[in-house]
Amino acid sequence: NAGVTQTPKFQVLKTGQSMTLQCAQDMNHEYMSWYRQDPGMGLRLIHYSVGAGITDQGEVPNGYNVSRSTTEDFPLRLLSAAPSQTSVYFCASSHLGRAATNEKLFFGSGTQLSVL
Amino acid sequence: KQEVTQIPAALSVPEGENLVLNCSFTDSAIYNLQWFRQDPGKGLTSLLLIQSSQREQTSGRLNASLDKSSGRSTLYIAASQPGDSATYLCAVSRELIQGAQKLVFGQGTGLTINP
Numbered sequence: 431n432a433g434v435t436q437t438p439k440f441q442v443l444k445t446g447q448s449m450t451l452q453c454a455q456d457m458n459h460e461y462m463s464w465y466r467q468d469p470g471m472g473l474r475l476i477h478y479s480v481g482a483g484i485t486d487q488g489e490v491p492n493g494y495n496v497s498r499s500t501t502e503d504f505p506l507r508l509l510s511a512a513p514s515q516t517s518v519y520f521c522a523s524s525h526l527g528r529a530a531t532n533e534k535l536f537f538g539s540g541t542q543l544s545v546l
Numbered sequence: 547k548q549e550v551t552q553i554p555a556a557l558s559v560p561e562g563e564n565l566v567l568n569c570s571f572t573d574s575a576i577y578n579l580q581w582f583r584q585d586p587g588k589g590l591t592s593l594l595l596i597q598s599s600q601r602e603q604t605s606g607r608l609n610a611s612l613d614k615s616s617g618r619s620t621l622y623i624a625a626s627q628p629g630d631s632a633t634y635l636c637a638v639s640r641e642l643i644q645g646a647q648k649l650v651f652g653q654g655t656g657l658t659i660n661p
Binding site for chain 2: 463470471473474475478486488489520522524526533535537538539540
């Protein structure tokens with residue numbers, strides 16, 4: 431009963447390095463999304479996807495890329511890490527449907543990223 | 547722009563008390579409102595979801611209400627227990643595309659239940 435799995439749990443990068451945060455879900459959810467959580471800012475939407483091959487920007491997309499080649503996976507790429515990207519990143523997923531307002535969002539346990 | 551505010555930012559009460567957490571939002575055009583629980587170092591767990599057409603939802607000792615006209619929601623926790631200690635987040639949603647939801651979160655209320 432894995433749910434939403436994020437790896438790694440912790441990561442330290444130097445400014446300018448690139449990396450990919452992994453997210454996988456085993457609930458056959460169509461909708462997947464990435465949020466970042468910062469002190470005093472709450473959680474903010476970075477990117478989201480409503481299915482394989484379909485992605486779009488959220489509230490704070492700059493500096494991040496995403497792709498969705500399968501239903502299960504939704505990786506988040508940092509192309510050139512900056513100290514401002516130090517944060518806790520959460521992946522979340524849910525079903526889409528006719529009664530989409532009923533769908534609870536399931537969250538992963540997060541990746542704590544520090545950029546030095 | 548939707549803004550969500552949670553008051554108080556932190557709350558400490560003795561075990562057994564009933565308590566209320568507050569959430570307010572600025573735009574009443576929401577699809578639903580959700581309350582989440584977040585434990586340190588963990589992800590978010592959805593506690594209750596109230597559709598925009600509903601007034602309240604209950605799960606065990608938890609009851610959440612929604613008043614869209616005033617832009618307010620409350621989470622009522624009955625007979626609090628030390629295991630209820632966590633951060634509680636309120637989030638309102640709007641539709642993106644194809645039924646996908648964008649959630650706007652409050653900053654949370656950190657709750658401590660003292661034995």
